Amino acid sequence: MKTKYKTLLSVLIGFCVVLFLIPFxxxxxxxxxxxxxxxxxxxxxxxxFILDNYQRAFSQLNYTKVFxxxxxxxxxxxxxxxxxxxxxxxRLERYPTRMNKVIKLVLLSGLIIPFQVIxxxxxKVLKSIHLINSLFGVILTYWGMGIAFTVFLFRGxxxxxxxxxxxxxxIDGSSLMYMFxxxxxxxxxxxxxxxxxxxxxWFWNDFLLPQLILSKKELQTIPIAINxxxxxxxxxxxxxxxxxxxxIIPAVVVFICFQKYIVEGMVSGAVKG
Amino acid sequence: MKESRKTRxxxxxxFVLPTVILFSTFIIFPFVFSFVTSFSKWNGVSNVxxxxxxxxxxxxxxxxxxxxxFVYTIENTAAVTVIANIIGLxxxxxxxxxxxxxxxxxxxxILPNILSGIVLGFIWKFIFMKGLPAFGELTGIDxxxxxxxGTPTTxxxxxxxxSVWQMSGYVMLVYITGILSVPDNIIESAYADGAxxxxxxxxxxxxxxxxxxxxxxxxxxxxxxxxxxLPFSLTQGGPYKSTETLAIHIYREAxxxxxxxxGSAKAMVFFFVVILVSIVQITLNRKKEAD
Numbered sequence: 001m002k003t004k005y006k007t008l009l010s011v012l013i014g015f016c017v018v019l020f021l022i023p024f025x026x027x028x029x030x031x032x033x034x035x036x037x038x039x040x041x042x043x044x045x046x047x048x049f050i051l052d053n054y055q056r057a058f059s060q061l062n063y064t065k066v067f068x069x070x071x072x073x074x075x076x077x078x079x080x081x082x083x084x085x086x087x088x089x090x091r092l093e094r095y096p097t098r099m100n101k102v103i104k105l106v107l108l109s110g111l112i113i114p115f116q117v118i119x120x121x122x123x124k125v126l127k128s129i130h131l132i133n134s135l136f137g138v139i140l141t142y143w144g145m146g147i148a149f150t151v152f153l154f155r156g157x158x159x160x161x162x163x164x165x166x167x168x169x170x171i172d173g174s175s176l177m178y179m180f181x182x183x184x185x186x187x188x189x190x191x192x193x194x195x196x197x198x199x200x201x202w203f204w205n206d207f208l209l210p211q212l213i214l215s216k217k218e219l220q221t222i223p224i225a226i227n228x229x230x231x232x233x234x235x236x237x238x239x240x241x242x243x244x245x246x247x248i249i250p251a252v253v254v255f256i257c258f259q260k261y262i263v264e265g266m267v268s269g270a271v272k273g
Numbered sequence: 274m275k276e277s278r279k280t281r282x283x284x285x286x287x288f289v290l291p292t293v294i295l296f297s298t299f300i301i302f303p304f305v306f307s308f309v310t311s312f313s314k315w316n317g318v319s320n321v322x323x324x325x326x327x328x329x330x331x332x333x334x335x336x337x338x339x340x341x342x343f344v345y346t347i348e349n350t351a352a353v354t355v356i357a358n359i360i361g362l363x364x365x366x367x368x369x370x371x372x373x374x375x376x377x378x379x380x381x382x383i384l385p386n387i388l389s390g391i392v393l394g395f396i397w398k399f400i401f402m403k404g405l406p407a408f409g410e411l412t413g414i415d416x417x418x419x420x421x422x423g424t425p426t427t428x429x430x431x432x433x434x435x436s437v438w439q440m441s442g443y444v445m446l447v448y449i450t451g452i453l454s455v456p457d458n459i460i461e462s463a464y465a466d467g468a469x470x471x472x473x474x475x476x477x478x479x480x481x482x483x484x485x486x487x488x489x490x491x492x493x494x495x496x497x498x499x500x501x502x503l504p505f506s507l508t509q510g511g512p513y514k515s516t517e518t519l520a521i522h523i524y525r526e527a528x529x530x531x532x533x534x535x536g537s538a539k540a541m542v543f544f545f546v547v548i549l550v551s552i553v554q555i556t557l558n559r560k561k562e563a564d
Binding site for chain 1: 287295298299300303373382383399402404528533536551
């Protein structure tokens with residue numbers, strides 16, 4: 001576009017960006033204030049920085065534990081979803097038998113089933129296989145729920161890989177499994193990155209599923225713990241705000257470090273998905 | 274690639290069976306089960322199903338709270354979809370003008386989208402309860418000091434504000450990608466022909482953005498129809514259940530009141546709405562491909 005109004009537009013977008021950041025800013029500066037200052041002095045810079053808030057929130061929240069739980073769920077879920085989806089997508093795409101076409105169709109239609117529609121019986125299923133109050137139960141459920149979307153993301157990519165590469169490997173007499181891991185899987189790298197980016201934010205931020213499965217305190221993930229924390233310390237902002245900052249930090253740090261890739265992943269996921 | 278019968282069965286089992294088992298156990302089976310229980314009276318604990326036909330569905334249609342929650346979900350979805358898309362599109366148009374710092378601006382605007390809805394709700398709880406009233410005192414403008422989460426109307430708009438804050442950045446990303454796909458030489462020749470900025474946007478950029486509009490609009494619609502986390506933490510569905518989304522409503526029916534059969538019927542009605550939206554989306558996509 002023409003550049004006549006560039007300065008005006010810069011000022012406008014700058015203003016919006018500031019508006020977007022203000023909530024984070026207010027939570028951050030107030031997380032260092034004591035209760036008395038929180039009552040009288042919300043908008044200004046803290047008179048002195050009180051780190052004691054953080055210490056108390058850190059131990060009350062059991063932060064190390066919930067952070068590790070979130071990490072286990074995110075990594076475990078990603079590993080399974082990626083491996084199973086890649087294998088299934090490869091087979092379904094390269095061997096379009098009638099059975100595989102039906103499977104593809106069923107997976108596709110499963111994409112539109114929202115979680116709230118299946119959550120009631122899902123809890124029964126998990127109970128009957130003794131996976132309530134288990135991190136593995138959460139991971140396993142994410143495998144089931146994440147596969148359909150990820151298979152479709154992979155399928156389009158696999159169809160663009162030339163078959164010749166694989167055929168050459170077959171002539172050498174290697175098995176399908178060996179060939180898949182040796183040749184096809186490494187080629188999937190870009191689309192695996194997209195899938196992992198999208199799924200990571202889902203697994204890390206999701207609330208309802210882990211909330212239903214994990215009721216024991218020592219198993220809570222970050223969103224569950226934050227929700228319980230706010231229920232327990234209603235309006236005790238000197239504890240709640242530092243806890244909130246600690247819940248925000250991991251995602252923000254990851255976002256800042258991998259910004260370029262994350263943005264790419266989010267866009268390609270939206271356009272293909 | 275030819276396979277003997279034995280290898281075919283072996284390969285099919287290793288590659289596809291895990292997916293089939295996981296998908297059937299965690300999606301298909303619960304879905305069918307949910308459908309079946311919606312015709313029964315069941316508390317989720319006992320093994321006795323009392324079949325009551327469609328009476329759960331008839332009850333849903335007359336359930337005041339359900340209808341209220343239904344209307345609220347639709348109103349909220351409509352408001353957020355319109356506002357988030359307008360703002361996201363404006364951001365995208367501005368940030369593709371090659372202004373300085375646009376990469377940084379873009380990142381800040383997506384930031385709310387990468388956080389959990391639960392966390393966003395609590396951040397804004399602080400802003401609405403403490404931040405805005407303090408700002409109102411400072412500036413003497415009473416408007417900021419209103420009880421944001423205390424009345425149905427203000428709570429409605431509070432949730433719209435936070436949702437727009439959360440979603441417009443993502444929508445902006447998709448629009449930016451769409452705008453950047455317009456070939457430079459088309460834009461240059463439009464300017465050479467004396468087109469104004471407005472004409473350029475209307476006649477050149479918008480036609481290119483058609484697929485982006487479909488993606489963004491349906492993304493915001495489905496996000497908002499399924500919304501749970503944000504109102505759950507920000508307002509708990511209140512005041513007076515005025516911001517109780519369908520997702521929260523169904524959750525409470527099943528897990529707080531233990532009406533599994535009735536809850537399943539509500540979930541099925543909810544599913545029907547989601548299906549309708551998906552059908553419209555698929556039809557639009559087909560049309561787009563045919564064009």
